[in-house]
Amino acid sequence: MIRGRGAEVRSRNRACGVEEIKARRRQQERALRKARKEKQLVSKRLPRGLQGDGEEMEIRETSVTKEEVLQLFQRIQRGSDDRLAALRSLRQMLQLKETQQMFVRFENSIHVLISLFTSNLASVQLEATRCLLELSHSDDQSISLVCLPATPYLLTYLSGQSAKFTELCLYILGNLAAENEAVRNQLLVQGVIQALAICLQSPHGAVVEAAAYSLSQMLQAKEAGEKIIPSVLEANLTPHLIRLLDLDCEFGMQTAVECAWCLHYIVSSGVNSECMISQGLIRQAVILLIALGRAVGSGTTTDGMELLIYPVARCLANLIVSDGTARCKVQFHDRDVLQALSAFISRFLQSRPFVTRECLWLLNNLTAGDERLCSAIFCLNLVPVFLQLIPFSGGINTLVLMLLGNIAEMGLEYCEKLQHQTGIFPALCITLRTADPEAVRLTLEVLNLILSRCEQACVSFANQNGILALEAIQYNSNEDIRVRANFLMDKYFANKAI
Template sequence: MLRAGGAVSRGYGAVEAIRARRRQQDWALRKARRETQLVSKRLLRELQDDGEEMETREPSVTQEEVSQLYQRIQHGSEDRLAALQSLCQLLHLAEAQKMFVSLENSIHVLIGLFTSNLASVQLKAAQCLLRLSHADDPNVSLVCLPATPYLLTYLSGQSAKFTEQCLYILGNLAAENKAVRNQLLLQGVVQALAGCLQSPHGAVVEAAAYSLSQLLQAKEAREKIVPAVLEASLTPRLIELLDLDSELGMPTAVECAWCLHYIVSSGVASECVISQGILHQAVTLLIALGRAIDSGATTDGVELLIYPVVRCLGNLTASRDATPLADCGLLPALSSIISKFLPTQPSVSRECLWLLNNLTVGEERFCSAFLKYNLVPVLLQLIPFCGGINTLVLTLLGNIAEMGPELCEKLLQHREIFSALCTSMRTADTEAVRLALEVLHLILMHCAQACVEFANQNGVEALEAIQYNSNKEISVRANFLMDRYFADKAV
C-alpha cells in the first residue's frame, strides 16, 4: 500500500481522521490495480498488413461483392481458395463483416471449411474466423461461437501456424462476455492452453498466454478461472517464461507476465505463486533490465514487459514482508528504469515508484538500502514532475523519514532536499503540498539541526507563504510547523 507514515500527522489533532482517509486511499489504489481491465483483441501480423493494404485501395464494399464471394466459397468452385483470400481481406472492413454474417448459413459454411481436410482451405477459413473474432461489434464476433469445440480440438494439431491462429480466435472470443468464457471453461479451455504453453514454438506459447490472459482478466476470474489455472498447474510454466534470455522471446514473456499479474491481483493465489518462485524470477528479471539499461543494451518495447512485472511484484509486496529482497540490487534497477523512461514513458516511472513505495513503507531495511545505494538524488530530480510522479516521490521520502533520526540525518546529507520540498510547497497541487509538509514535519521532528538548515535555505519564507492557503488542512499544518519550530523567526 502507499502511505507516508502514521507519525507524520502527530500534533495535528485529527490523527484518526487522517489515517482513515489514507487507508481509504490505499484501498482505492489497490482496487484500481486489481480491477483495471486491459481488454484487447489481436490479429496476426500478416493480417494487420493485409488490413492496412485494404485501407489504401478499398475503402468500402458492396453487399453484392460480399454475396458473390460467399457464393464462390459456398458452391465449391475451383477458385475457392482465392475467394477465401479475398473474403479475408474484405473482412477487415466493419461493414463487410456485418454483410457476411447476415447471409444465410454463412458462419456454418465458414466453419465447415475450417474443418475441411484440405490444410490450405482450413488455414484461410481460420483467417476469416480470426477477422470476425476481432470485430468491434460483439454481435459480429459472437457468430464464431459455434467454432469453439473445433478450435479447442485443433490446438493439439501438428501445424504451429494453424494452432496459433486458433489460439488468437479463442483469445478474442474470451474477451467478449461471461457466457462465452463459461462455455470455453466447460469445453476444457484451460487444459488445452496448458498443453500449448509447453509448445517448442514461441509464437504458439505467446498466443496461448495471450488467450489465457483474456480469460484471467475477466471479473469472474477470481471465482472460476484462477482456481482452474491453479488446478492445471500453469503458474510454474508462466513463472519460468519470465526470462529475457528465453529462446521463446520477449513477447512471450510479456504475455506470461500479464497472466501472472492477473492471477496475483485476484488475491486467490499469492502464497501459491510465491512458493513457486515468482518473487525471485520477477526480481531477477527487473535487475537484468536495469543492467541492460545501464549498458545501453535495451530493446524497443521493453516497457511492455516492465509494466506487468512491476505491477505483479508491487501487489505481492503490498501484503507481505519484503525485507528478504532488500539487498538484492532491485532498488538500483528500478532507479535505472525510472531515469530511462521518465522523458518518454512517464507511466513506466510511475509504476516503478509505486513499487518502491510498497517496498519501503514500514520497512527499515529497504529504506536503509535506498540510502546505501545513494538513490535519493534520483528522487529529488523527479520532484518537478506532475502526473502523480511528484506525489509518489514525496510519499517515498516520507516512508524513509518515518524510520527515525538516523535515516533522517542521512536524508539531510542531501542538502537539496529542503529546496525540493519548498518547490513542492509552492505548487498548485494540493496533495503535493500536503505531502511536502508531512515529510518536512518528520525531518524537523527527528533532527534538531534540520531547523537551522531549513531556515538557512529560505525555507521559512516558503512555509509562511502557505500559512494562508485556501485549503484549510494545508493552512493548519503550515501554522503548526511555524508555531512548533520557527516561532522566533515569524515575521
Template sequence: MFPSAMGMWGRRGRGAGGPEQLRARRREQEAALRKARRQQQLVSKRLLREDSLVNGDGQAGEEIAAEPLSDQELLQLLRDVQRGTDERKKLLSRLRQGLQHKETQQKFVRLEGSMRVLTGLFTSSLADVRMEAARCLHELSHSNDPAVAEACLPATSYLLTYLSGHSVEFTELCVYTLGNLAVESETVRKQLLPQGIIPALASCLQSPHVAVLEGLGYLLSQLLQATEAPAKIIPLVLDSALPLHMLRLVSSNLELGMGVAVEFAWCLHYVVCSHVNNGLLISQGIVSTLVLLLLDLASAVVEGATEGLELLLCPVLRCLSNLLAEDEPESCKVQMQDERLLVAVFLFMQRFLQQHPFLVQECLWLLNNLTADEPIFCSALLTLDLLPALLQLLPCSGTVTLLALTVLCNVAEKGPAYCRQLHQKAVLPSLLSTLALSDAQVVGQSLELLHLLFLHLPEAAADFLSQAGLQALAQHRDNPPLQERVRALEERYLQPAAATPVSPIGASAAALPS
C-alpha cells in the same frame, strides 16, 4: 486521488498510535494509491491479416480489401463454395476480403446456415480450404459486435482442438481467433471453460514455437481480464499447471523473444491483482523469479540494450508492487532483501525518465512499497547513497514528485538517525522548491515530510527558518486544504522557542541498521 497524509498529523513521537495503527494507516494509503494508478485494462483485439498474405514472390504482402459484399453476392458465394469445386480456396479468399467490412460481417452472420457452412469448411480434410476458412473466422472474430462473436460459437470446440497439431501458422491463427472472441463475449467465455480451454492452454504452453507461445499469452491475458475472471477463471488457472508455465516463460532470459515474456508478465499481473490466491504464487517462486528478471534487465540497461524493455518492465514492476501491497507482505519483502534490487530500480528511473516517464512512476510505486514500514530498505537507500537520485526527481512535478516525497516520508518515519541523514543530504532546499508548487497534494506531502523531520530532528526546524521557510509556508496559509497543517507546523515547531536546537537528538542516535 493520492492521500494527503492528513492522518499522520495526530502522531506524538515515534511510537504514537502503536504499530497496528501505523499499519492500518499504511493500508489505507496504499488502497488510495492503487485506486489512483489503476491501469485501464489492456483488452484489445489482434488481426493477423498482413501476416497471412503473401505476394507471388513469396514475400509478405499487404492486401487492399475488396468492397463490401451485397446480399446477393454473399448468397452466391455460399452456394458456390458448397459445390465442392476446385475454386473453393479462391471463393473463400473472396469471402475473407469481404468480411473485412463490418456490414458484410453482419450480413453474413444473419444468413441462415452461413456459419454452419463455414464451420464445415473449417473442419475440411483439405489443408488449404481449412486455412482459408480459419482466416474467414479470424476476420469475424475481429468484429466489435457481440452478435458476430456469438455467431462463431459453433466453431469454438474446433478452434480448441486445433490448438495442438497442424502448421504453426494455422495454430497461431486459431489462438488469436479465440483470443478475439473471448474479448468480445461473456457467452463465448462461458462456453470455452467447460470445453476445456484451461487444460488446453496448459498443454499448448509446451510448444517450441515462439509465435504460438506469444499468441497463447495473448489469449490467456484476455481471459484473465474478464469481469468474471476472479470468480470463475483465475481459480481454474491457479489449480492448473499454468502458473508454473507462466513463471518459466517470463524468466526465459528472453531466449523466446520479448513478446512472449511481455504477454505472460501481464498474465501474472492480472492474476496477482485478482488477490484470489497470491500465497500460492509466492510459494511457487514468483517473487524470486521477478526479482532475478529485474536484475537481468538492469544488466541489459547497463550494456545499452534497452529497446522494448519498458514493455516488460511495466508488468514486472506492477506484479512486485501489488504483491507487496498485500495485507501481509512480509514473506515478499524477505525474498526481496537484495540491495541490487534497489540499485536496479534507480537505474531504470535514470535510464527511462526522459523517454518513458510512466516507468519512473512504476519504479517509485515499488520503492514506496519496499520502504513502507521496512527499515532494511530505508537503510539501504541511504547507505547505497541513492538519496541524491531520489531528490533529483522532486522537480519533475505531478505523480513522480508525489511518489518521491512519499518514499522520503517512509524514510523519515524511521526516526532521528534517518532524519539526520536526510538533513545532511540537503532535503530542506528540495522541500522549499516543492512548497513553491501549486499542486496541493505535492505541497501536502511536503508538509508531512517537514513534520517528520521537525519531530525527530528539532535543529532541522531552525535551519528551515534560516532558509526563509516561513515565507515559503506563508503562501499556503489561506489555502483550505493546507492551512490547518501549515498552522500546526508553525505553532508546534517554528515558534522561536520550539525552533531553538536543544540537545542534538541525532548525536546519540544509533547508527542506521545494516
C-alpha cells in the same frame, strides 16, 4: 493515476500528529493499491506474420457495398473453383467494421465459414481461419457471440500438427474471450484451461506466446477470481508461466511479457500469496529485473523492454502487498534490485513515464516499514535520483513523496540523513507551490516527519525560503491543506515567521 481522496477536513485548531499522518497515508496507499488492482487492460491482437509465406495483404481503407460482400459470400457458398480467391478477398474486406456487420447478418454466414474452417483442404481451411481471426478482432461484442459456434472446433484444433494453425486458433480464442463473459463461460465448460496448459508446454515459441496471450485475456475478466483462476491453479499453469519469465528463454521477450501479465492478474485476484512465493515467482522475477537493469545500465536496451518491466514490477508490488508480512522481501537482493529500479526510473522517465511510475510503486511497497531497504537507498545514494523527479507530474511526484515518507518514518537517523541531502528542501518547496493538492498534502506530511525529529532541519528549511512557501499556502483554496500548513507554522516556526 487514481489516488485516494484522504480523510475528512479537520478544524483549523486541530493538531496533525505524526501517528495521524501515518494512518492517513496508509489509508491513501490502500486506496491506490485497490485502484491498481481493479484496473483492467483489455486488448485484441492479430498475430505477427499473419500473411505468411511472404504474402503481402492489402489493407482495405475504402468502404464496400453490401452487394460486393454478398457476391463474395455466394461464391464461397457455391464451392466454385475460385472459392479460395473469394475467401482471400473476404478476409481483406473483414478488416472493415461495416463489412463485418454485413457479413454476420447473412443467413448461415458463420456456419458456412465454420464448415470451411473444418475443411480437409488445407489452403481453404487456413483462409477460413484467417477470416475468423479478422472477425474476432472486431471491437463489437455482438460479433464475438456470433462466432460462439466456432469455439469447440478451435479448441479441438489446438492439438493439431501445424504450429501456425494452432497459433491462429489461439489468437482467435483470446480475441473472442477478451470482452464477452458468455464466450468465456462456454470456453471454461469446453476445457479451455486444460488446452492452454498443454499449449504452454509446446516446443514452438509462437504457440507458447499465443497461449499466454489467450490466457491473459481470460484472466482479465471481472469473474476471473471466482471462475477462472481456480481452474488455472488446479491445472498447475503458474509454474510454466514463472519458468518463462526469462530473458534467455528461447521463446523471446514477447512471450515473457504475456506470461508476466498472466501472473500479475493472478496475484491481483487475491490468490494465496504463499502459493505463488513457494513456486518461485519472486526469485524468478527478481532475477529478470536484475538482468533487465544491467542491460539498461550498459546501454544495450532492446525495443519493447519496457513492456516487460511494467507487468513484472506491478506483479511484484501487488505480491508484496498481498503477502502482508516481511518474509517475501527477504528474497530481494537489496542493492541489485534497487539499482535496477533506479536505472529503469531514469531511462524511461521521458519516453515511457508509466514504467517510472510502476517502478516507484514497487519501491514504495518494498520500503514501507523496511529499515533494511531504506538503509540500502542511502548506501546507493539514490535519494538524489528521486529528488530529480519532484518536478514531474502525472503521479510521479506523489509517488516520490510517498517514498520519502517511508524513509522518514524509520526514525531520527533516517530523517537526519534526509535533511542532509543536498536539494531536499528546495525540492519540497517546489511541491508546496504546485497546483496538485495531493502533492502539497504529501509534502506537508514528509516535512512534519522530518521537522518533528530534527531540530536542525527547521533551521535548514527556513534558510531555503521554506517559511515563505508555507505562508503562501494560507491562500490555498483547500481547507485541509491550510490547516496542515498552519500547524507546521505554529509548531516549528512561530518565532521565525517573516
